[in-house]
Amino acid sequence: xxxxxxxxxxxxxxxxxxxxxxxxxxxxFSFSPRGLAVVQHHEALPAPPVQxxxxxxxxxxxDDHDSVAWLFDDPPPPPEDHSSSPAAEHHHQRQIKPPMQSxxxxxxxxxxxxxxxxxxxxxxxxxxxxxxxxxxxxxxxGDLHTEAAAxxxxxxxxxxxxxDAASSTLNKQEVAMADGHESLxxxxxxxxxxxxxxxxxxxxxRCYQKQIRYASRxxxxxxxxxxxxxxxxxxxxxxxxxAPPLPPSSxxxxxxxxxxxxxxxxxxx
DNA sequence: TCCTTTAAGAAGACCACATAGGCGA
DNA sequence: AATCGCCTATGTGGTCTTCTTAAAG
Numbered sequence: 001x002x003x004x005x006x007x008x009x010x011x012x013x014x015x016x017x018x019x020x021x022x023x024x025x026x027x028x029f030s031f032s033p034r035g036l037a038v039v040q041h042h043e044a045l046p047a048p049p050v051q052x053x054x055x056x057x058x059x060x061x062x063d064d065h066d067s068v069a070w071l072f073d074d075p076p077p078p079p080e081d082h083s084s085s086p087a088a089e090h091h092h093q094r095q096i097k098p099p100m101q102s103x104x105x106x107x108x109x110x111x112x113x114x115x116x117x118x119x120x121x122x123x124x125x126x127x128x129x130x131x132x133x134x135x136x137x138x139x140x141x142g143d144l145h146t147e148a149a150a151x152x153x154x155x156x157x158x159x160x161x162x163x164d165a166a167s168s169t170l171n172k173q174e175v176a177m178a179d180g181h182e183s184l185x186x187x188x189x190x191x192x193x194x195x196x197x198x199x200x201x202x203x204x205x206r207c208y209q210k211q212i213r214y215a216s217r218x219x220x221x222x223x224x225x226x227x228x229x230x231x232x233x234x235x236x237x238x239x240x241x242x243a244p245p246l247p248p249s250s251x252x253x254x255x256x257x258x259x260x261x262x263x264x265x266x267x268x269x
Numbered sequence: 270t271c272c273t274t275t276a277a278g279a280a281g282a283c284c285a286c287a288t289a290g291g292c293g294a
Numbered sequence: 295a296a297t298c299g300c301c302t303a304t305g306t307g308g309t310c311t312t313c314t315t316a317a318a319g
Binding site for chain 1: 283285286288
């Protein structure tokens with residue numbers, strides 16, 4: 001199933017080639033846990049109370065092009081609160097340290113420390129050294145042009161993967177042609193300012209929360225009985241056979257066990 | 270300075286079950 | 295071509311375990 005933000009298929013899940021994929025065709029979504037968006041544009045058909053559906057937006061509607069542009073202009077993350085924690089810093093270094101050569105993690109300009117997504121920068125040359133490189137902008141040093149151009153970024157965002165082959169950078173020949181042309185420099189300056197403004201705006205809208213793709217599964221998980229945090233078996237109320245002796249940590253002895261949830265289970269069936 | 274112990278924090282594992290989707294009959 | 299049954303993979307949340315580093319003694 002396609003999960004990318006682009007495509008002309010289902011407006012819910014992005015599946016191409018059809019009006020709506022069949023798991024959406026059950027009709028309106030009458031279940032909206034915790035204020036999630038309720039989508040009712042699908043044809044109404046008899047449906048159980050919980051309809052499994054996917055969503056990839058975050059409330060604000062952006063078109064596909066803008067979504068991708070956001071990723072390509074991905075900024076360095078703002079200073080993270082957990083960066084002050086030694087343990088948190090340790091985990092960041094341990095798990096997402098970029099596979100770069102002779103490169104200090106603290107110098108990674110933008111993409112590796114994103115919260116909620118994982119980014120790998122495949123360095124084909126020297127790494128870019130500042131935010132502008134991450135944005136595909138032009139820094140003061142001419143070397144940065146080729147440095148940024150020699151890298152490609154693979155980004156994971158909201159369950160989708162995108163690539164950015166430093167699309168906004170110029171090669172050496174283009175840079176040489178631009179030298180001495182003041183109008184070009186002015187244009188570049190304006191482009192840079194525009195990109196910086198776009199970056200700042202999108203940083204405000206960025207969503208760091210965990211993405212829930214299936215609200216119905218979330219609903220089921222929340223109502224499912226647990227034993228010490230783990231999902232526990234739901235006793236079959238229809239089974240006439242006597243229940244076997246229960247271990248001390250059995251479901252019914254758990255403080256989290258709520259018999260009323262059985263009614264909910266039958267309701268959802 | 271070196272070693273050991275303690276505390277703190279985060280990530281991952283674990284569990285059951287509904288559901289999607291593939292496959293063959 | 296459509297339908298059915300079977301099977302596997304996936305996703306979901308709360309708690310516990312494991313791992314690592316920093317600080318203290």
